[in-house]
Amino acid sequence: MAFQKGENPHHPLPGSVLTVEPIRDKKAIQRIKKLLRDQPRDLCLFVLGINTAFRANELLSLTVGQVRSLQLSDVLRVKQSKTGKFRSVTVNGAVVKAISQYLTAYPLSDEAFLFQGKRGCLTVPTVSTMVKTWCQHAGLRGKYGSHSLRKTWGYWQRLERGTAIPLLMEAFGHATQQQTLAYLGIQAEEIAQIYELEL
Structure with a gap:
């Protein structure tokens, strides 16, 4: 069935906020990696997604020649689809290993x-x-999609490393810090936590 422009329920309207979630459970991340261990392409896609914060279409634009010789701490430059600007990512060991196993x-x-x-x-x-x-196979309930990979990267950067919002904003290519907070779904959690302090 064909939809009129803007009516497809499977695509968000321009300017609307994507509602998929990051993967907030580290054990679930490990379960997914285990699930994909015999599927090198899918494991590589997952690992790159959660370790680089590239958009799905940017990951899909990568050629073998761009990544074949990558070593730990090398820089991978990808043109951002939304802004047209290049974004540089320093690759970690997990990315290098996943690419090597796949190729x-x-x-x-x-x-x-x-x-x-x-x-x-x-x-x-x-x-x-x-x-x-x-x-789903990792036992997660909620809304997940391609943006969940990049959101997962940002979520754990903020939660575990305490990465500053302005740095995440730059990495994501967002225009405002508020956009980054909303994108990661962290602000509501952090506000709830400030009320846990008993005086």
Whole structure:
């Protein structure tokens, strides 16, 4: 069934806030990695998503040649789809390992897109479905999709490392700190916690 422009319930309206959640359970992250251990492409996609905060379409734009020789602390530059600006990410050991395992299992040419399916490069809706499925299999309840990967990165940066909101705002390419807080869904949690102090 065809939808008129702006009527498809599976796509948010322009300017609306995406309601998918980050993965807030570290054990669930490990369960997903375990689930994907025999699927090097999917594991690589998941690991890159939660360790770089690139948007799904930016991950899908990566070619094998861009990542094949990456070593720990190398910089991966990707053009942001929304702003047209390049964003540099310093890759960590988890990213290097996931890429290496994937390309060892599936030798691809440097010109090929990194994340291929049977019909060519994966699409963002396909990635969204994959993430939803992984989260369900890991026992998570809630709304998850492709943006959950990048939100997971930001959530744990803020919660565990205490990364400042202005830095996260820059990494996400957001215009305001309020946008970043709303995006991560942290503000409500933090406000609730300030009322736990008993005087």
